[in-house]
Amino acid sequence: METILVLTHADESGSALSKASLEAVTAGKELAARLSAPLIIGIVAADSAPLANSLASTGARLLAVSGEAFAQARYATDAAALEALCRTANATIVLVPGTSRFTRIAAGAAHRLGGFIDTHITALGGTETIEATRWFYRQRIEAVLSRDTRPWFLVLDAGTHAAFAGESSATQAEQIAVELPEIRTTVSGLRSPAQGAQTIRPDAKLLLVAGAGWTKKQPDGQIHAAEAGELILGFLHATGASLGSSKSLVDQGGEGEPVLPFLTHMNQIGQTGSTPRHAKGLSTCCHGEEPHVVGWRFIADRRAISLDPNCGWTRGKADVVYVADAFPVVAKLNALLESKKA
Numbered sequence: 234m235e236t237i238l239v240l241t242h243a244d245e246s247g248s249a250l251s252k253a254s255l256e257a258v259t260a261g262k263e264l265a266a267r268l269s270a271p272l273i274i275g276i277v278a279a280d281s282a283p284l285a286n287s288l289a290s291t292g293a294r295l296l297a298v299s300g301e302a303f304a305q306a307r308y309a310t311d312a313a314a315l316e317a318l319c320r321t322a323n324a325t326i327v328l329v330p331g332t333s334r335f336t337r338i339a340a341g342a343a344h345r346l347g348g349f350i351d352t353h354i355t356a357l358g359g360t361e362t363i364e365a366t367r368w369f370y371r372q373r374i375e376a377v378l379s380r381d382t383r384p385w386f387l388v389l390d391a392g393t394h395a396a397f398a399g400e401s402s403a404t405q406a407e408q409i410a411v412e413l414p415e416i417r418t419t420v421s422g423l424r425s426p427a428q429g430a431q432t433i434r435p436d437a438k439l440l441l442v443a444g445a446g447w448t449k450k451q452p453d454g455q456i457h458a459a460e461a462g463e464l465i466l467g468f469l470h471a472t473g474a475s476l477g478s479s480k481s482l483v484d485q486g487g488e489g490e491p492v493l494p495f496l497t498h499m500n501q502i503g504q505t506g507s508t509p510r511h512a513k514g515l516s517t518c519c520h521g522e523e524p525h526v527v528g529w530r531f532i533a534d535r536r537a538i539s540l541d542p543n544c545g546w547t548r549g550k551a552d553v554v555y556v557a558d559a560f561p562v563v564a565k566l567n568a569l570l571e572s573k574k575a
């Protein structure tokens with residue numbers, strides 16, 4: 234019989250579980266119910282008490298590693314915490330939320346336990362055996378994996394499960410002692426981009442993609458990069474959308490061409506970029522070539538605005554294509570959004 238352990242950690246506030254952790258809890262609950270297997274949840278946090286309370290209604294056995302050493306992400310302490318939780322739980326299946334904090338230590342923890350790890354898991358199926366689904370070759374091929382090796386660590390992609398939300402009630406997690414290794418890394422503080430400068434918003438409902446067309450010569454023979462920047466930022470401000478880019482647009486800076494200063498390679502969507510998950514996507518001034526569109530695999534409703542009626546988007550890649558000049562279209566959209574707000 235399998236024993237399922239879900240690993241979780243606190244979010245930045247320290248008083249709640251991270252969203253990806255809550256998604257892993259949902260995945261663990263579903264899997265445990267399907268396999269009639271025991272469910273254990275492990276918590277890593279400075280203060281695990283409020284986090285344990287929020288998991289009381291899961292009915293799972295709760296284990297916690299607590300203390301100041303676990304307030305911050307740090308390889309040595311986090312890896313020791315996961316190892317201690319896994320050894321105590323003696324689980325055969327370990328579900329790990331795909332956060333930056335746990336992604337970097339999960340393979341190390343699996344190695345210490347003599348287990349096997351698979352990453353970027355998007356779904357868990359099977360009733361007799363466990364079938365884990367993931368995409369390969371930049372989201373072009375979907376595979377279903379099963380393994381005999383135990384413990385089997387499965388790192389779940391964020392956004393693939395609903396976040397667990399249950400009644401909070403007083404409960405106690407079993408505190409697991411961790412022998413701390415020598416700590417060479419001290420966290421002196423956090424630096425984050427100025428308010429409003431962060432354009433990548435994984436939890437946004439909408440993705441706005443900017444293509445190289447924004448900085449190309451327009452019908453008047455001129456480049457309007459500054460105006461393009463204002464329109465794009467105006468749209469982001471009005472909608473709270475996340476900003477993606479084509480590769481061509483973010484590459485332009487290195488080639489001495491006009492750039493949009495708020496875009497970096499972190500915004501790039503596609504084969505050599507990211508594959509975000511949003512309910513809707515609006516592509517602007519982008520040709521919709523395959524290496525870009527492959528990054529749109531998990532965008533449910535896709536729309537594009539392009540001047541080119543023969544662009545890749547029109548060849549079956551978008552649900553709706555507006556063959557139009559994106560400058561006036563986005564200006565009009567922004568005006569409508571602003572008037573709706575007022």
Ligand SMILES: Cc1cc2nc3c(=O)[nH]c(=O)nc-3n(C[C@H](O)[C@H](O)[C@H](O)COP(=O)(O)OP(=O)(O)OC[C@H]3O[C@@H](n4cnc5c(N)ncnc54)[C@H](O)[C@@H]3O)c2cc1C
Pocket residue numbers: 443444445446447449451478479480481482501502503504505506507517518519520521522523524525528538539540541544557558559560
């Ligand atoms: C190995 C490899 C990996 C790659 N990986 C990626 C990747 O991860 N992501 C990625 O994006 N690309 C990737 N590419 C590049 C990709 O093939 C395309 O070159 C790129 O996506 C094109 O970007 P674009 O559509 O923004 O620019 P362009 O091809 O220059 O298209 C600009 C479009 O804007 C339109 N336009 C211009 N002005 C306006 C206006 N006013 N209103 C409306 N439309 C307008 C034009 O009609 C044109 O269709 C990769 C290529 C290779 C070979």
